[in-house]
Amino acid sequence: MAPRQRRVEFRADLPTGEDWLRCADLLADPARFAQWRERLAGWLREQFGEAPARTTAGYVMSWYLHVPAYAAALLWHHERRVPLLRPDELAFRLGDGRPHPAGIAVLGSDFHCLPDDPAAGRPEATVVAGERALAAALRSRYVAHAARFVRAYSAVSGLGRRMLWAAATDALENSLWWAGRQGGDEGAGVADAALVLDARYAPLTSASALRLDGDQGWTRPRDSCCFSYLLPDEAECAECPRIRRLR
Template sequence: MTVPARVSQQNPRALTPLAESIARLDVGSEIRFGTPSRDWTICSDLLAEPSRFDLWRKDLAEWLVEQYGESDDRATAGYIMGWYLHQPGYLAGLLFHTARRVPTLKPRDMAFRIARGGRPHPDGICVLSDEFACLPDDPASNHPAATVVADEAALAALLRVRYAAHAAQFVASFGQVVRFGRRTLWAAATDMLEYGPWAAGRICGDENAGVTEAALILPEKLAPFVSASTLHFTDEGWKRKRNSCCFHYVLPGAEPCTACPRTCS
């Protein structure tokens, strides 16, 4: 069952354009607009206190022990690296795919909620700012919160820049509490930037469009990202060559992820 996005504003009859875009989403996780409750974590607050990642990893380690009999520092770091970067990548990919709009993606303008009572993964995204970028033909292009760019290529480039700025703050913060190097962290950031539009296309029923959008956002290897989009068509459908590893395979009895770069040729 899909969960429609929720919108939290004082006057629901006067939604901002970005809030309207979010309200129209109908995806498998909660995405909302407005002020989050205490159950939500503002990204900038987490990044400002890297030690909070250790608490998150502790909760994850306890869940991994329940599931696999033991945990591993590489797996807790790999899981959370991917989980966190998925939030801005997926949000940007969804809004680009469904509305050709790009939110600010600044850590202070995003929050997420960690699931309780089981696997401690993010199960919701909250957008805190009504600022957005759009195309000239957007019906809200004259809105005070809008930044208009020339065309889809320019909008995709702006999405990439905004995501990179958020990812850079994550790399600086998370890198203080894990043993991963910058290359590993940026490889994960690359994967999640590619995955966002691809996942949006699949969830919304047009995977080919999602693949095209991923290529538009990552047309070539552009620093600080480590590769262009790797999506390619095979006999089994669209596949990609991942650049990063979540280290799930090191857990007892765990099967490697699809396209795991450490175990797949």
């Protein structure tokens, strides 16, 4: 799926009067994912005439995982900080039409940072030795959140754990890449992905897979499938794993 600009807010609590979902509430009651998928199904029927269950499961899978991944990637890219990414400290707001996470709120104040960070002396800061240690903190925090999602969503979505961890890997690398691109320095995003995913760290399914592809520029093969090809007149994405298996 193509990258979309999301607004990320850092705040003490959720705004009132807006349709925000706290990640912890969804994970504590996985049946709430069905409500999200029903809303998505309505939008897909408007756009395509059909809403296959596997497609709604795949979209919600990818969209949810991009919430912790994108919040981490933006703060990493712009500040070299890593938020804790706890489910009770992350929330998102669904778009009015297409029900994707259109806004993300980081509610916690604690973070990991480098020794030269201007806020390194603050009580909410955990200082690490260098960028590799900070990258390890990002992976650890992200994987901890993703693991809770995999447990919750595998029970209600019909998707296997291998697919869910593949989607978690896609979300993390794509978010690091997109944060650089959307910040005006795609090369920095590629470098960030190469540092954070310099090897395969199980249960993530691969190391950084970004590569230059002629006139297309930077691209990467997906580990997971969004199941868009099940929609009428839609084909597999260019980097879909189904295409690689069929070759």
